[in-house]
Amino acid sequence: MVKKSPSVLVFTRRNLLKKRIRYSFPADKLDSFFASDANQLIDRCKKADRYTLFICEYTKEITLKSLRLIAEKNHNLEIIFVLPRYKNELISIIAKQKRFDFVVEDDSMATLLKHKIESAIKSHSVSSNLEKEKKKSTDYRHKYSDLLNNMIIGLYRTTPDGKITMLNDAGMKLLGYKSVKELKEVDLQDEFYDPYKLRSIFKQQMSEKGEVWGFENRWHHVGGKLVIVRENAKAVKDKKGNILYYEGTFEDITEQVQTEQALDEAKKKLHLILEVGNIGIWNWNIKANEIIFSREFHLIMGYLPGEITSSVDAFLNLFHTEDKHFIITDLLADVTKNKPDFETAVRAIKKTGELRWMFIKGKVTEWSGRIPLNLTAVQMDITDRKLAETKIIESETRFRELAENIEEIFWLLDDKEVLYISPAIEKIWGISPSERSHLLFALFRTLYKEDRKRIKQAIKLEVLKGPGIFDEEFRIIRPDGEEKWIWARTFPIQSGNSGTRSLGIAEDITARKKLQLELESLKNQLQKTVDIRTAELLNSNLKLVNEINKQKLAEEKIDNQLKFFRTLLDTAMSPIYIKDTDKRYIDCNKAFEEYFNETRNRIMGKTNYELFPLEIAEKHETVDDSLLQNPGEITYEETMGKDPNSRKEYMVTKSTFLKADGKPGGIIGFVTDITQKKKLEVSIQKALNKEKELLEVKAKLISTASHEFRTPLTTILSSVDLIEIYRKRGNDKKFFDHTGKIKSSVKHMTDLLNDVMTINKTEAGRLEFEPGEINIVELCREIIDEVKAAAGKPAKIIFNYDVPDGPVMADKKLLRLIISNLLNNAVKYSNKESDVNFDIKLNEEIVLRIKDKGIGIPKEEFPMMFEPFHRGINASNIAGTGLGLSIVKRCVELHNGKISFESDLDKGTTFIVQIPIITNR
């Protein structure tokens, strides 16, 4: 379906772009449709065959897939994308799509598009005539392709990431591709380069300079071979400098490079040969009579390069005098015979004076008619080779000597041809080595019939697999009828160029075999003996099994016993443990686990140091060591813990247990918690101490009391004596004085007795606290009256009380002792004129205050005031037992009260007693 005039379908939504596209239309009238939305476009695309050209802005709505569908339906429809700038990725994707052409929306867009449209229109008009012609000329690019394809130079265009978008025929030929299609599959990222880093070097140069000139690149031909090219390339950039694609040319320089390389290599090789092969070169210019020497020539002669003078005389002096003429005569002779080549072996003298054999081969290289003008020669040190030759001759002689003197047969075989066989063959085999040609056959014939087959097989195998595997023992019958055992082996030997030869050794082992046979029979006998012994052993094994069973029973018994002991241990209340001789815990009972608050598993294997604090561990260690040295039993006490409240006391008994051999097998320890027992002991000790103290006090009291009784007794006795004296004299006044003294002494003794009794009661605990309901004021009045009566002098006691009505709970007996003693003292140590104040107050407690204006107490005596029998220094003239205040103090204490006093010497004393009230019975 050919249209009369070409029509263009344009899709874009941007008005500006629309204008730009329209601007690029050619001058002549063009049928066109501008679609600006997708629906419109789809509608139009249904009749796509109407259009020659479709210019499409690239948007998301236009998927490549849908366009590809349109394109497939309309082969002739040219599709040109208008791509946004700077979207290189997108450009490269579109560029890969062979079916679509594209323009980039840059400044050159209009021009390029115009060109493309013109070309499309042109090809459209031609297409109506010739299909083939059309294909060639529809694409603008194809116009150039003829030219490009006819060039020898490769021409290409690639995307920056290495996709070939265009390559001319020459290029394709160079790289071995047949079509553009095939080529477009090639990815330059692949192993196209050799080595690959060439690509990155190329890219780097491109990005630095924007172009590459004369870059020697190595590519892989499609067939895999290496193609070396010289490449010129340029990066085509947009205005912003982004690389759009690379364009370039390349020419094949593979051959050139390879030739150069080969030449280079040949040069190197030659040099190497000359050097390694110690080949010197000299050139004799006969016309100029001048010789020049190569570097190697100097070296073989032991000189430094350039050291040898370039004269013929100097040259000839380098050779042995006897041999000089060889060079001259041989050479001249040859030359005169008109032979261009010559060779000779002569002795040369090295710089060191050493003589060396030299081989010289030369050639006349320049002639003037028949006269030689120039000759060149190579010279080689052959001394070592000569020596080697001598050595070979020597070693061969030595070999023969050896081979011919050994007792073994020794031969050399080359492809079944016997090269050599040692004379021992005659001695062993009885066959002469001179029969070499049919020797093998002769030898084979001597073989034992029974062995023939086996040996044949072995030889076949050797032929098949090569020498070195033949290793056989066999019997022969010598021509003289003697039987022999032979052991033959072969070994491969490498020899220069003639392939592999084999070397054989055969020896007479008849004697050894005999011995072996004897051994064999001995072995058989031995086997029999062994069998008998085995049977015996079997028998004893049965017995052993019996024994084992018995042992098992015994073990079971032991096991049961062990279980019994384990139960015994675990039910024991005291912690028990067992240590080995290394002082490590090896067993313990449950009580021990509890004692440690650890499981047995964690205790086992531990040492003292791992289980106890250092101090205790060391004690254990000392005890353990001494026990292990002197087995026996040790008991000691141990304290755990520092806090006195939680401190635990243990009694540890350790004893060694002995093994069957009488040596100590370890230590068994029993631990007993004696904390309670210890506490009890301490309290008993305390009670005992108190008892002892009490006894001491009592003893002292008795001793002091007895002393105190002697004083009034002394007075009584002396007064009685004096009375007797005065009776004779009739002195009545003195008589009565003394009877008075006696009376007062007796009274003092009575007081003393009473007080001692009271003290004794308090000490013995017989004076007890027995509270009852009492009227305290009444009690006080009673006591005041009693004191006044007993004073023996007028006494003034001023009684003040501040006491609520009603009875008070107190001990009447104790209160009486307290009050009466204090009041008695107050009256006793006061003048008869001075008052005694007695105040009593009762609120939370009973407070008694007894104040006198008497003699007072000296300060230094304050601390002794309440001690029994203590009397103030200033009170010696006043009768008293010295026990009153100690009785008071004891009574106050029994009543849970306190007593204190204030005193000034000669001014008076105040005693204050505080007694708590008992509110509840």
Place this chain on the structure above:
Amino acid sequence: MKQILVIEDDLFIRENVCEALELSGYDVITASNGKEGLDLAFEQIPDLIVCDIMMPLADGFEVKESLSLNSATKNIPFIFLSAKTEIKELNTGTDDYITKPFEIKDLLTSVKRRFDKPEEIILEKKRNR
């Protein structure tokens, strides 16, 4: 007339001892404690001292000790009045003692013997010469 110093803290005993000695014709001075006794002894240098042991302000032993340190008083004869318990502490070699309670005649015998003793010693000395 021989002067005797009586040191005794108990009033009745002091009075009775004093009376008994005076009745026997001795000049008696008295002190009621050790300190007072020492003062008097140094002041009067008595011919004999009768001294109680248990006394306030320096006991009998202390009085004796102090007197023996002074050359003027160290040779004064001493008679201790003691309760039985103190006997073992007495130096029986040089001093006399009377145990309480005692009879007057025992006291007087003891005093008389003390006065005789120095004469005996002098006599002995003369004999030695």
